[in-house]
Amino acid sequence: xxxxxxxxxxxLKAVTKQFGGLTAVDSIDLEVGEGEFFTxxxxxxxxxxxxxxxxxxxxxxxxxxxLLKGQRINxxxxxxxxxxxxxxxxxxxxxxxxxxxxEFSLKIRGVAPAERRVRALQLMRQLRxxxxxxxxxxxxxxxxxxxxxxxxxxxAYDPQILFFDEPLSAIDYKLRKTLEKELKDIHRxxxxxxxxxxxxxxxxxxxxxxxxxxxxxRLVQVGTPDQIYTTPKDKFVSEFMGEVNVIDVRLxxxxxxxxxxxxxxxxxxxxxxxxxxGHLVIRPEFMRFLRRAEEAENSLVGRIYNEYALGSRIQxxxxxxxxxxxxxxxxxxxxxxxxxxxxxxxxDARDSILVRD
Amino acid sequence: xxxxxxxxxxxxxxxxWRPGQRHAIPILLLLLIGFAAPLLSILGFSFAPPRTFxxxxxxxxxxxxxxxxxxxxxxxxxxxxxxxVTVVILVLICYPVAYGxxxxxxxxxxxxxxxxxLPLFVSENVRLYGWxxxxxKGGVLLGSLKSLLGIDVESVLFTPGIIIFGMVYVYLPFMxxxxxxxxxMVPREVTEAASDLGASRLQVFREVELPLAMPGIVIGCLLxxxxxxxxxxxxxxxxxxxxxxxxxxxxxxxxxxxxxxLGAALAVLMTLLVxxxxxxVLRRFDLDRILGxx
Numbered sequence: 307x308x309x310x311x312x313x314x315x316x317x318l319k320a321v322t323k324q325f326g327g328l329t330a331v332d333s334i335d336l337e338v339g340e341g342e343f344f345t346x347x348x349x350x351x352x353x354x355x356x357x358x359x360x361x362x363x364x365x366x367x368x369x370x371x372x373l374l375k376g377q378r379i380n381x382x383x384x385x386x387x388x389x390x391x392x393x394x395x396x397x398x399x400x401x402x403x404x405x406x407x408x409e410f411s412l413k414i415r416g417v418a419p420a421e422r423r424v425r426a427l428q429l430m431r432q433l434r435x436x437x438x439x440x441x442x443x444x445x446x447x448x449x450x451x452x453x454x455x456x457x458x459x460x461x462a463y464d465p466q467i468l469f470f471d472e473p474l475s476a477i478d479y480k481l482r483k484t485l486e487k488e489l490k491d492i493h494r495x496x497x498x499x500x501x502x503x504x505x506x507x508x509x510x511x512x513x514x515x516x517x518x519x520x521x522x523x524r525l526v527q528v529g530t531p532d533q534i535y536t537t538p539k540d541k542f543v544s545e546f547m548g549e550v551n552v553i554d555v556r557l558x559x560x561x562x563x564x565x566x567x568x569x570x571x572x573x574x575x576x577x578x579x580x581x582x583x584g585h586l587v588i589r590p591e592f593m594r595f596l597r598r599a600e601e602a603e604n605s606l607v608g609r610i611y612n613e614y615a616l617g618s619r620i621q622x623x624x625x626x627x628x629x630x631x632x633x634x635x636x637x638x639x640x641x642x643x644x645x646x647x648x649x650x651x652x653x654d655a656r657d658s659i660l661v662r663d
Numbered sequence: 664x665x666x667x668x669x670x671x672x673x674x675x676x677x678x679x680w681r682p683g684q685r686h687a688i689p690i691l692l693l694l695l696i697g698f699a700a701p702l703l704s705i706l707g708f709s710f711a712p713p714r715t716f717x718x719x720x721x722x723x724x725x726x727x728x729x730x731x732x733x734x735x736x737x738x739x740x741x742x743x744x745x746x747x748v749t750v751v752i753l754v755l756i757c758y759p760v761a762y763g764x765x766x767x768x769x770x771x772x773x774x775x776x777x778x779x780x781l782p783l784f785v786s787e788n789v790r791l792y793g794w795x796x797x798x799x800k801g802g803v804l805l806g807s808l809k810s811l812l813g814i815d816v817e818s819v820l821f822t823p824g825i826i827i828f829g830m831v832y833v834y835l836p837f838m839x840x841x842x843x844x845x846x847x848m849v850p851r852e853v854t855e856a857a858s859d860l861g862a863s864r865l866q867v868f869r870e871v872e873l874p875l876a877m878p879g880i881v882i883g884c885l886l887x888x889x890x891x892x893x894x895x896x897x898x899x900x901x902x903x904x905x906x907x908x909x910x911x912x913x914x915x916x917x918x919x920x921x922x923x924x925l926g927a928a929l930a931v932l933m934t935l936l937v938x939x940x941x942x943x944v945l946r947r948f949d950l951d952r953i954l955g956x957x
Binding site: 362363364383384385386387389390391393394395397398399400401410411414415459460463 | 850
């Protein structure tokens, strides 16, 4: 899916937020389509939470416009926006039961108790919460159950957009993986627009239709998970994807790029127009050990410094001069390399990415 | 039987000698001598014949009969009424200030806290006499009004209203600080979530802020209620003895009247009244939650 598949549902025009002299969110333009699962990824302090809080109505933009279905909603307070937020802390009402939490928005809207109960139980079924949890205190629920209560509470009054402020960050790895998939399933079932923020690109990849990478208040790159993974726009985005090998290079001759390291002239993928200097990015899984230099388009001689077992893969730290490379192989592939052994590593030009600063 | 008693005796001694209990013995003795013994002797005196000074006499209900027969109920009502009014006024005054201290004052919160605490360093009586000088006929307020504007107003001194003013003034910190703690215990995100789910400012207050701040509010109310019902200086100094609270009756009985048993009986009734009310409130609100244990 790409942006053009969707009508502009939520539109941001040069949205900016300043706190004192600090610009937390810097002129963001973005269109999110109806029913899309859009994730904003960025390190802490990149302004992603501030952006989400402006969209939810908990902060007012310093300048710029937020439009929902073409209507400017800048000054609409949170309680009048047809949007709902799932907080990082979940912010459940600790003095209330599971049922009362889920029904809160309906109670506020004056829905009759019997009707509220029907809706709450329907949501609990949908989110796989046992029916007898209806009268249970939320403080007695486990982490995963609380996630589901928070989501049910947000869905109860049928908001048009759901915002998620890293709700899974405090959950252990295994449960998080399950909940990520569940959330994507819920997104399919409800067909609602989800807007999610996280600092984990891995989490974003699993769930999102599109991802926006944020850095220092700006959107660096917006694209599908595939686009972000295969063609990161710059060094920051490529490094945010996880461990990568980055070589500082400048333009050489015959479509090659050169670096300062010994033997540092490399076959490069197609050069961006007007490329002068930048970085050559190679993912660890595309680096391989060679028997002969001719087996790959680019090769380097290095020394194995250490190895790390990552489950299905094994990762090696290979030192070439002062430069450190990360190379991975599948566990079932045979390899006889010892620590401190001299090895030949290499990659093909099509597996590398050339990015600017 | 003897053997069983012996075993119980030995196990009791053994139980007392376990490290936890052993180390609790000094504080236990202090509490027995300093807290339980005076209470018990007051209880004993309340059953002694009127105007006697010994505990070792045949118990009688004479003192309680006197209290019921005479007009002491008025003092009880004054004490109770003024304490309740004081607590209600304090809740209304302190909630906005507590909210400000916990949420909106920011760096000014410390200054406000300091201003609230500073008067505590001056003796209560001195502060009350200060107010007398302020309110008395020809004093700071009325004297200034008369000499500057030529207005002659009756002094509010020596009325129930000024007694309540004095109690509100003196007990304000005891309501404010537990309440501030209560309000600051309400997570900001929870109120934001309520608002995000459609609640108006008033609904957020009623559905979320108030119930979650309740432990602090209840503690503040209990503290100020117990202090206010035991108040005596306000009625004597600012009220000029126009109103006699129970505490004043007790003082009179023990001093001028030299009727310890009557004073003791009044004190016992007062303790029962306050204790009963406090226990009723605590039964209504979970003590564990109030102390943050759950």
